Amino acid sequence: MSSNPFRLQQPQRQPRDLRKVQPQIQGADLKIQMRMKNVKYKIAVLSGKGGVGKSFVSSNLSMALAAAGKKVGIVDVDFHGPSVPKMLGVRGQVLTADDEGIIPVNGPFGIKVVSIDFLLPKDDTPVVWRGAIKHTAIKQFLGDVKWGELDYLIIDMPPGTGDEALSVAQLVPNLTGFIIVTIPSEVSTLAVSKSVNFAKTVNAKILGVIENMSYFICPADNKPYYIFGEGKGKRMAEDMGVELLGQVPLDPKIAEANDLGEPFFLKYPDSPASKEFLSIADKVMKIVESNTK
Numbered sequence: 001m002s003s004n005p006f007r008l009q010q011p012q013r014q015p016r017d018l019r020k021v022q023p024q025i026q027g028a029d030l031k032i033q034m035r036m037k038n039v040k041y042k043i044a045v046l047s048g049k050g051g052v053g054k055s056f057v058s059s060n061l062s063m064a065l066a067a068a069g070k071k072v073g074i075v076d077v078d079f080h081g082p083s084v085p086k087m088l089g090v091r092g093q094v095l096t097a098d099d100e101g102i103i104p105v106n107g108p109f110g111i112k113v114v115s116i117d118f119l120l121p122k123d124d125t126p127v128v129w130r131g132a133i134k135h136t137a138i139k140q141f142l143g144d145v146k147w148g149e150l151d152y153l154i155i156d157m158p159p160g161t162g163d164e165a166l167s168v169a170q171l172v173p174n175l176t177g178f179i180i181v182t183i184p185s186e187v188s189t190l191a192v193s194k195s196v197n198f199a200k201t202v203n204a205k206i207l208g209v210i211e212n213m214s215y216f217i218c219p220a221d222n223k224p225y226y227i228f229g230e231g232k233g234k235r236m237a238e239d240m241g242v243e244l245l246g247q248v249p250l251d252p253k254i255a256e257a258n259d260l261g262e263p264f265f266l267k268y269p270d271s272p273a274s275k276e277f278l279s280i281a282d283k284v285m286k287i288v289e290s291n292t293k
């Protein structure tokens with residue numbers, strides 16, 4: 001039986017444009033090395049718990065880094081709930097390929113985007129893959145895509161510390177580190193500690209934590225309201241010995257833009273959330289770029 005996940009899907013539903021690319025599984029690791037050597041920093045965005053806004057953070061951090069002049073790619077390895085294309089406004093596009101590999105979709109600010117979502121024949125097609133198949137798919141996303149020269153590759157992970165997280169930790173050469181997304185709730189904080197311990201187990205660096213949905217700015221008085229409690233992110237970061245990279249507000253415009261498939265950062269560049277993403281991008285650049293000088 002083939003271990004190629006793209007071929008394991010029903011043949012008649014194969015993505016049309018990828019049939020030319022028959023990835024060689026032997027030598028896959030070499031291909032990953034070759035592609036990834038042109039990518040300066042590889043950052044995986046993780047959340048211990050689902051629904052905390054990890055894909056929103058990955059997408060908007062990517063746009064903020066690109067707005068700061070960096071060459072950015074984003075790979076969505078959340079196979080069961082790929083939402084990066086929608087949040088970047090490129091849902092419905094398809095991946096094409098030439099003899100050298102798969103060509104990423106061109107997103108806002110020239111961000112190179114790769115997601116399983118571009119390969120699914122219908123909106124409601126589920127991805128029913130076991131861990132080994134996901135591992136192979138991640139190999140292909142890293143090694144068969146023409147990423148070219150990039151400053152940053154952002155890897156949007158599924159929630160939790162399961163197969164995909166382990167595969168990324170094993171497969172990405174010189175992974176720069178993890179960014180963990182959380183919300184100010186005890187349940188999410190508990191899950192963050194698992195992510196922190198996971199990163200330690202696989203000897204990966206934690207660049208920091210981003211607290212999403214931290215507060216709400218009331219349009220009536222323009223004051224912040226800490227709906228889930230104030231200072232939780234800061235305390236949690238201190239307790240776990242990790243840096244709090246930023247606190248992104250809860251904003252109905254975020255949910256609306258995401259639902260409409262419009263890139264939030266592009267649509268509302270002057271919003272408090274977009275400014276926070278610029279500040280987070282700045283911190284991330286300082287942390288990773290000063291470490292490698």
Ligand SMILES: Nc1ncnc2c1ncn2[C@@H]1O[C@H](COP(=O)(O)OP(=O)(O)OP(=O)(O)O)[C@@H](O)[C@H]1O
Nearest residue numbers: 050051052053054055056159249250251254255258
């Ligand atoms: N700061 C925010 N303000 C308002 N809505 C938000 C915010 N962050 C995320 N959302 C909304 O919350 C929902 C979940 O976001 P998202 O899909 O990014 O979460 P996730 O952690 O990646 O989810 P999953 O566990 O499915 O991977 C989306 O509808 C998104 O628009």
